[in-house]
Amino acid sequence: MVRLPTVVIIGAGNLAYHLALNIHQSQVKLLQVYNRSRRGLSKIKKNTGVETSSSLNKLNRGADIYIIAVSDDAIRETASAITHLISKDAIIAHTSGSVSIDVLNNLRAELCYGAFYPLQSFKKERDIDLRKVPIFLSSHQPKTLKQLSVVAREISDKVVIIPDEERSKLHIPAVYVNNFVNHMYTIASDYCTKENLQIDHLYPLMKETLERIFDNNKPQDMQTGPAIRGDKATIRNHKKLLKDHPDQLPLYHYLTKAITRYYDENN
Ligand SMILES: NC(=O)c1ccc[n+]([C@@H]2O[C@H](COP(=O)([O-])OP(=O)(O)OC[C@H]3O[C@@H](n4cnc5c(N)ncnc54)[C@H](OP(=O)(O)O)[C@@H]3O)[C@@H](O)[C@H]2O)c1
Known part of the structure; x- marks a missing residue:
C-alpha cells in the first residue's frame, strides 16, 4: 500500500480553516497548523484537535507537504521563512x-514546489463540501504533482492538473462570477437599506439569474433590461434616482454602456 503524504498547513484564515477540517477528516495525516499569530488557531484546534502553533521554532519539520494558505502577498516571505527548517x-x-508558482522558485536548491488551488469562495462561517470543489494543481515537477494529487484526491472528487499560467487566467473569471457579483449584491443591499426597500423582494430574481446558467443557457443570450432594449428614458430616470447615491452612479453608467456596446458589437 502507498504511504499517504503527511501535511502541515501554514495559515489560519478562511481557506486554511476549511483545508484543515477536510484534510483532518480524510485519510491524510494533518500533523500541524501553523500561523504567524494565534488568531484562527483556537477554532481550528477546537474543530479538529490537531496540534497548532504560532512559534516558528515549534514548526513540525517532518511533514511531506507544507500547504501555505496565507495572503497572496505574504506567500514568498512565509515560504522563505520555512524552507531552511523543513526536510x-x-x-x-x-x-x-493567481500567484505564479515561480514565487517559490530559488528559495533553496532543488526545492519541490507547486500550487494547490481549490476553486471556491471560502468563509469560516459557511460549511463547504470540498468533495464538490475542483482542486487545481500546478508544478514543474512530475513527482511534486503526484504527491499533491494524492492529497487532493483524498478531499475532492475533481482534481485537475493545470499549467501555472492557465491557473492564473482561470482566477479572472472566478473573480467575475464571485467577487464582482457579490459586490453587486452588496450595492443592491446598501441601496435597499438606504431607500427603505426589502432586499428579499429581489431573491426570486437573484435565483433565476443563476438557475438560467445552470440550465445550460449562455449568459449572453439571457440578458434583459433597459440597456439591451435601448430604453433611454428608463436609463435617464434611473440616473436621476441615483443622484442620491453618487457612489453608485459611475458604476451604473459604466455597466449600462458596457452592455450596450457588447450587444452593438455582437449583433
Ligand atoms: N478564501 C478563499 O475563498 C480562497 C479560495 C481559494 C484560494 N484562496 C487563497 O488562499 C490564501 C489565503 O486566503 P484566505 O482567504 O484564507 O485569507 P485570510 O482569511 O485573509 O487569511 C490570511 C492568512 O494569511 C496570514 N497572513 C497575512 N499576512 C501575512 C504575513 N505578512 N505573513 C504571514 N502570514 C500572513 C494571516 O495570518 P493572521 O491570522 O496572523 O493575520 C492568515 O492566516 C490566498 O493565497 C488566497 O488567494 C482563498
Missing part, C-alpha cells in the same frame, strides 16, 4: 489562484 524532500505548495 530537503518536502514539498511547499501555495493555495493562490
Whole structure:
C-alpha cells in the first residue's frame, strides 16, 4: 500500500480553516497548523484537535507537504521563512489562484514546489463540501504533482492538473462570477437599506439569474433590461434616482454602456 503524504498547513484564515477540517477528516495525516499569530488557531484546534502553533521554532519539520494558505502577498516571505527548517524532500505548495508558482522558485536548491488551488469562495462561517470543489494543481515537477494529487484526491472528487499560467487566467473569471457579483449584491443591499426597500423582494430574481446558467443557457443570450432594449428614458430616470447615491452612479453608467456596446458589437 502507498504511504499517504503527511501535511502541515501554514495559515489560519478562511481557506486554511476549511483545508484543515477536510484534510483532518480524510485519510491524510494533518500533523500541524501553523500561523504567524494565534488568531484562527483556537477554532481550528477546537474543530479538529490537531496540534497548532504560532512559534516558528515549534514548526513540525517532518511533514511531506507544507500547504501555505496565507495572503497572496505574504506567500514568498512565509515560504522563505520555512524552507531552511523543513526536510530537503518536502514539498511547499501555495493555495493562490493567481500567484505564479515561480514565487517559490530559488528559495533553496532543488526545492519541490507547486500550487494547490481549490476553486471556491471560502468563509469560516459557511460549511463547504470540498468533495464538490475542483482542486487545481500546478508544478514543474512530475513527482511534486503526484504527491499533491494524492492529497487532493483524498478531499475532492475533481482534481485537475493545470499549467501555472492557465491557473492564473482561470482566477479572472472566478473573480467575475464571485467577487464582482457579490459586490453587486452588496450595492443592491446598501441601496435597499438606504431607500427603505426589502432586499428579499429581489431573491426570486437573484435565483433565476443563476438557475438560467445552470440550465445550460449562455449568459449572453439571457440578458434583459433597459440597456439591451435601448430604453433611454428608463436609463435617464434611473440616473436621476441615483443622484442620491453618487457612489453608485459611475458604476451604473459604466455597466449600462458596457452592455450596450457588447450587444452593438455582437449583433
Ligand atoms: N478564501 C478563499 O475563498 C480562497 C479560495 C481559494 C484560494 N484562496 C487563497 O488562499 C490564501 C489565503 O486566503 P484566505 O482567504 O484564507 O485569507 P485570510 O482569511 O485573509 O487569511 C490570511 C492568512 O494569511 C496570514 N497572513 C497575512 N499576512 C501575512 C504575513 N505578512 N505573513 C504571514 N502570514 C500572513 C494571516 O495570518 P493572521 O491570522 O496572523 O493575520 C492568515 O492566516 C490566498 O493565497 C488566497 O488567494 C482563498
